[in-house]
Amino acid sequence: MEEKRDVVVLVGSLRKASLTRRVARALQKIAPASLALEIVEIRDLQMYDEDLETQTPPREWVAFRERIKRCDAVLFATPEYNRSVPGCLKNAVDVGSRPGGHGVFAGKPGAIVSVTPYGLGAFGANHHLRQALVYVDVLTMAQPEAYVSQAGELVDEEFNITKEASRKFFDTFLKAFAAWIELTRKK
Numbered sequence: 001m002e003e004k005r006d007v008v009v010l011v012g013s014l015r016k017a018s019l020t021r022r023v024a025r026a027l028q029k030i031a032p033a034s035l036a037l038e039i040v041e042i043r044d045l046q047m048y049d050e051d052l053e054t055q056t057p058p059r060e061w062v063a064f065r066e067r068i069k070r071c072d073a074v075l076f077a078t079p080e081y082n083r084s085v086p087g088c089l090k091n092a093v094d095v096g097s098r099p100g101g102h103g104v105f106a107g108k109p110g111a112i113v114s115v116t117p118y119g120l121g122a123f124g125a126n127h128h129l130r131q132a133l134v135y136v137d138v139l140t141m142a143q144p145e146a147y148v149s150q151a152g153e154l155v156d157e158e159f160n161i162t163k164e165a166s167r168k169f170f171d172t173f174l175k176a177f178a179a180w181i182e183l184t185r186k187k
């Protein structure tokens with residue numbers, strides 16, 4: 001049997017009815033057999049404060065870092081706040097990136113899905129996140145890019161994608177990500 005790759009999904013929204021989380025849940029449902037997608041919660045990560053690093057780092061940071069270290073790849077699902085990445089997701093990137101020289105994202109294959117109920121596909125968030133991921137050395141898949149607009153009606157209560165064209169796009173996206181993981185992951 002094909003070995004499953006362990007993909008951590010980080011969702012940049014904390015609200016219950018999050019459209020971004022719904023898209024992430026839908027992706028879990030249609031992921032190819034070679035990928036196991038698990039949403040890892042970021043709500044309880046304390047805001048990054050370098051002073052905490054020098055004492056005993058919060059156990060939430062330690063557990064998060066251990067989980068990222070173990071995974072094969074990371075899928076970032078982000079809404080857009082004021083044309084950028086929501087603070088909670090940026091904080092998760094910051095927590096994982098430290099202490100300097102020991103960042104747990106370094107060398108991991110990654111991909112970004114940005115989501116908005118409006119137009120423009122949360123392009124600003126997608127690319128601000130991409131910029132931070134360059135610095136923390138995530139090997140972020142370039143193509144296909146995933147800018148999800150009009151997300152309000154896109155996923156139903158059972159996390160099915162309602163539009164055929166979108167379902168096909170996400171299928172292509174996930175298969176490309178699976179191939180990207182095989183190409184780039186450290187053996």
Ligand code: FNR
Binds near residue numbers: 012015018021
């Ligand atoms: C938003 N929203 C938003 N949408 C967008 O397309 N571009 C933007 O720059 C912003 N800015 C923004 C700032 C803040 C503080 C909030 C709370 C919201 C709207 C946003 O796309 C909408 O609330 C989404 O539903 C948020 O994603 P989740 O929580 O549904 O995943």
